[in-house]
Amino acid sequence: MSRVLVIGCGGVANVAIRKCCSESSVFSELMIASRTKEKCDVLAEELRKTSKTKIETAKVDADSKDELVKLISAYKPDLVMNIALPYQDLTIMDACLECKVNYMDTANYEPEDTDDPEWRKIYEKRCKEEGFSAYFDYSWQWAYKKKFEDAGLIALLGSGFDPGVTQAYVAYAKKHEFDTIDTIDILDCNGGDHGYKFATNFNPEVNLREVSAPGSYWEDGHWIEIPAMSIKREYDFDQVGMKDMYLLHHEEIESIAKNLPEVKRIRFFMTFGQSYLDHMRCLEDVGMLSTTPIMFEGKEIVPIKFLKALLPDPASLGPRTHGKTNIGCIFTGKKDGKDKTYYIYNVCDHQECYREVKSQAISYTTGVPAMCGALMLLTGKWNTPGVHTIEEFDPDPFIEALDKYGLPKSESHNPVLVK
Numbered sequence: 001m002s003r004v005l006v007i008g009c010g011g012v013a014n015v016a017i018r019k020c021c022s023e024s025s026v027f028s029e030l031m032i033a034s035r036t037k038e039k040c041d042v043l044a045e046e047l048r049k050t051s052k053t054k055i056e057t058a059k060v061d062a063d064s065k066d067e068l069v070k071l072i073s074a075y076k077p078d079l080v081m082n083i084a085l086p087y088q089d090l091t092i093m094d095a096c097l098e099c100k101v102n103y104m105d106t107a108n109y110e111p112e113d114t115d116d117p118e119w120r121k122i123y124e125k126r127c128k129e130e131g132f133s134a135y136f137d138y139s140w141q142w143a144y145k146k147k148f149e150d151a152g153l154i155a156l157l158g159s160g161f162d163p164g165v166t167q168a169y170v171a172y173a174k175k176h177e178f179d180t181i182d183t184i185d186i187l188d189c190n191g192g193d194h195g196y197k198f199a200t201n202f203n204p205e206v207n208l209r210e211v212s213a214p215g216s217y218w219e220d221g222h223w224i225e226i227p228a229m230s231i232k233r234e235y236d237f238d239q240v241g242m243k244d245m246y247l248l249h250h251e252e253i254e255s256i257a258k259n260l261p262e263v264k265r266i267r268f269f270m271t272f273g274q275s276y277l278d279h280m281r282c283l284e285d286v287g288m289l290s291t292t293p294i295m296f297e298g299k300e301i302v303p304i305k306f307l308k309a310l311l312p313d314p315a316s317l318g319p320r321t322h323g324k325t326n327i328g329c330i331f332t333g334k335k336d337g338k339d340k341t342y343y344i345y346n347v348c349d350h351q352e353c354y355r356e357v358k359s360q361a362i363s364y365t366t367g368v369p370a371m372c373g374a375l376m377l378l379t380g381k382w383n384t385p386g387v388h389t390i391e392e393f394d395p396d397p398f399i400e401a402l403d404k405y406g407l408p409k410s411e412s413h414n415p416v417l418v419k
């Protein structure tokens with residue numbers, strides 16, 4: 001029995017909320033709070049017909065700590081699930097600390113305004129010292145570690161698929177398959193087709209910022225940064241087939257490198273079709289991916305926000321997306337003194353997801369782990385106070401929950417390695 005406050009009611013939150021409401025014995029009371037309350041009301045009304053969970057809704061601006069504190073102290077949840085945007089991570093963490101409530105999210109902090117001089121100073125210093133230039137990094141949220149420890153609270157960071165399940169796969173490989181891991185390649189393949197020439201599968205602004213940033217990987221204790229999309233490989237994915245994939249910077253590389261310092265190389269690859277890349281390059285070249293406001297006909301607009309308004313809402317892609325995703329990790333390392341390789345991954349079908357929860361597989365593969373992460377905290381399976389990423393916890397109960405709630409693992413002990 002628990003009370004949970006979910007912040008956000010977009011594509012990912014929709015799946016997570018539906019999954020929580022299918023497990024009313026744990027998620028007995030739930031409040032959906034977001035910027036646009038009408039979306040929360042529509043979902044709540046639908047779910048009340050089938051779920052035993054007692055569902056309430058509220059309007060909240062999660063950029064305002066005061067509004068959050070008011071809502072959290074009135075509702076008194078056991079856990080706040082932040083499934084809004086990464087821009088709100090810090091205000092929601094602050095509010096959770098003030099109200100003494102556990103916290104979780106699906107993506108690490110990045111600022112909405114990348115021209116903010118205070119943030120920019122710290123960011124530029126980090127770029128120089130650390131050697132990668134993505135806007136997002138863990139330092140902002142790791143800085144809350146002591147505060148959460150002292151308060152006896154948990155903040156679980158990045159409980160989606162990647163980050164999220166990929167880190168559980170790392171912990172699982174370390175626990176069950178290897179004495180030491182030498183290399184990790186995280187492969188994220190979306191073989192789905194939504195029929196649009198260009199659309200993003202999750203929040204367009206966050207997605208385009210991520211994939212247009214320079215790529216980077218971890219090797220021998222430091223970052224190696226490369227121009228965006230300049231390392232390309234082909235891989236034959238189980239149940240999807242041959243795809244082009246590109247090396248990207250990704251947040252879990254940073255936490256895995258910290259928590260498993262033995263690993264010599266960690267890379268992240270994501271598949272992209274040619275049409276997506278051509279559109280993205282063109283939009284970037286004309287300045288449409290910029291986060292810096294410009295004046296247009298007497299009004300200030302942020303180009304990437306304007307672009308977001310033009311693109312299809314990721315939540316609307318469900319009925320038209322066909323095909324499968326395949327996301328997982330390939331490891332090399334040693335067991336009992338012998339070299340060994342191992343691949344653990346999940347294959348998810350867009351149309352099956354749509355039939356189950358009215359969503360495409362990208363929101364599904366993020367929303368289910370968000371629900372499973374919440375389940376770990378609410379049932380006390382993960383209970384160490386502090387600020388944590390998923391590879392720090394016992395992976396077994398989480399991977400069992402993923403199996404049960406729709407994201408079963410597949411394994412290969414003889415995978416083709418990425419060159």
Ligand code: NDP
Nearest residue numbers: 008009010011012035036062084107160161162163202203
């Ligand atoms: P959406 O844009 O579909 O949904 C975001 C939701 O947050 C909307 O309901 C939006 O409200 C709400 N919101 C935005 N700003 C505020 C605010 N200031 N106050 C209150 N509510 C707000 O995004 P997605 O569902 O696609 O993504 C959700 C999160 O999941 C993102 O952080 C994304 O980075 C992460 N993600 C993680 C992945 C992983 O594998 N770890 C993969 C994919 C996504 P409104 O309806 O008014 O716009």
